[in-house]
Amino acid sequence: MGGTKSHTVPFVALGTALRIRGHNVTLVSGFPGPAANNGLRELIPSIFEAYVGNYTAEWDLVGSRFRNELPLSPWDAMRYGWESCEALLRDESSVAALRRPESNDNYESSTWDVAILDGAFPECLLGILHGENIPTIMLNTVALYGGSISRQGNPTLWSLTSYFGKGYTQEMNFFQRIINVGCLATLEVMHWIMTTGFLQPTLRKYLGDQVPDVRELISEVSLTFQNSHYSVAESMPYLPNVVNVACLHCRPAMELSPDLESFLRKGFIFVSMGSSVRAAGMPDTLREIFIAAFSTLPFNVIWKWEGSKINNLPSNIRTGAWWPQQELLGHPQLRAFVSHGGLLSLHEAAYHAAPTLVLPVFCDHDGNAAQAEKLGYALVMNLASLSINELHEAILKVAAKRNNPYKEAARRRSILLKDQPLGSNEVATWWVEHVAKHRGADHLKSPSRFMGVLRYYSVDVLAFYAAVIFIVIQVFHKLLRKSFMKHSLIIKGKID
Secondary structure (H helix, E strand, C coil): CCCCHHHHHHHHHHHHHHHCCCCEEEEECCCCCCCCHCCCCCCCCCHHHHHHHHHHHCCCCHHHHHHCCCCCCCHHHHHHHHHHHHHHHHHHHHHHHCCCCEEEEECCCCCCCCEEEECCHHHHHHHHHCCCCCCCCEEEECCCCHHHHHHCCCCCCCCCCCCCCCCCCCCCCCCHHHHHHHHHHHHHHHHHHHHHHHHCCCHHHHHHHCCHHHHHHHHHHCCCEEEECCCCCCCCCCCCEECCCCCCCCCCCCCCCCHHHHHCCEEEEEEEECCCCCCHHCHHHHCCCCCCCHHHCCCCEECCCCCCCCCCCCCCCEEEECCEEEECCCCCCCCEEEEECCCCHHHHHHHHHCEECCCCCCCCCCHHHHHHHHCCCCECCHHHHCHHHHEEEEEEEECCCCHHHHHHHHHHHHHHHHHHCCCHHHHHHHHHHHHHHCCCCCCCCCHHHHCCHHCCCCCHHHHHHHHHHHHEEEEEHHHHHHHHHHHHHHHHHHHC
16 A cells, blocks of 8 residues: 555565465555566556555655655645545455455465555555455565554564654664654654544445454554564564564676676766655756766766756766666676665665665655664765765765775675575565464464553553552651651650
């Protein structure tokens, strides 16, 4: 249900790995192409696809950040949850196909063995699948979001959980912790308003009153894949039903065309704002800043640019609507990567040991960038205060051939990320098969998922002990006071 194409990337990677192991895999999303191009069956609900396209069509993400404005209002972020759900529910044939696979020569099963849902807005699909007895797994593509795993009983202490929309890490000062708690509390309130006030009524309108509270459905998800790993993120305490699978989509670089190899031979930087942020939508002023900074670099530039041809482009800059990102990041002549801070891109940068300059745009970009900067392989700059000279100098700093701490840190991250007993794809496929085999993973679920905040943090117990201590102190104080008064009377009597 995620509203950007980047959310499909880890799903396609996992689906491809499962297909190779002999499974029949269907990917449901609002984006045609990624699944079919990788040999997967795809289901694209037409009304939902149209809604997502209209919802994102007017986004001005880079321009808003450049003007120091909110790229997306809180109301727009919330309304997507129930509006996208209603768009899906209106498509009765797609809802039916979601509940049960279509029978054909390769697909003879009458039910799904397992359903893997995006951690972004999973409530709608959980409501649709309710009652079908299908084991569910969640894949949190936005690793810094802990709302869903907290409802499954996982400890998500706000002192350790940084809000993804801020450039914070676990090493927050007191003022940052105040802001962080306020942001996380606001996020919880927004989620409650969205689910209780709008999404729940939408589900019951189309599916009936038997649909339970969607927060209870999230609590019953068997397993969660977290798009994270301690080698590229903060270390976090997770229960056994949370499995780190960062870099599901990462792979070694392959050969490039002779023409492109010739252009890269001099050394180059790769500039990409990812799939959800259109670089071509940036303001003219910002585009001119980029071109002016790139034109005087002592190496070439590969720039992901989806717009029309830029006139009078310097000879050291080559643009294109699509580039083979992992081939470029893994190329021996790569000097630096200029990124928007998307988690998938930063994972690829770490995997291929690419020093990175990050220009965060929206959503989790600031949080991802802060973590990469803390780990040493990224330098972060603010689009709202960018100048030609600052951008030029920052690129030279990150792309330096000698005494480059960003390159050394990137190499260190790459070694740690690859030094695992099993790759992320192998781990994820094993767990998918495990959940399917046992028709769920109830043995991994924590009883803490049923506990309210008061019980989970023993607030009621602390209140009890505080009351007991208060009573004991009061009694002791009264006894001491009586004893003191009695002693005073005896002394006074003796004096008299």
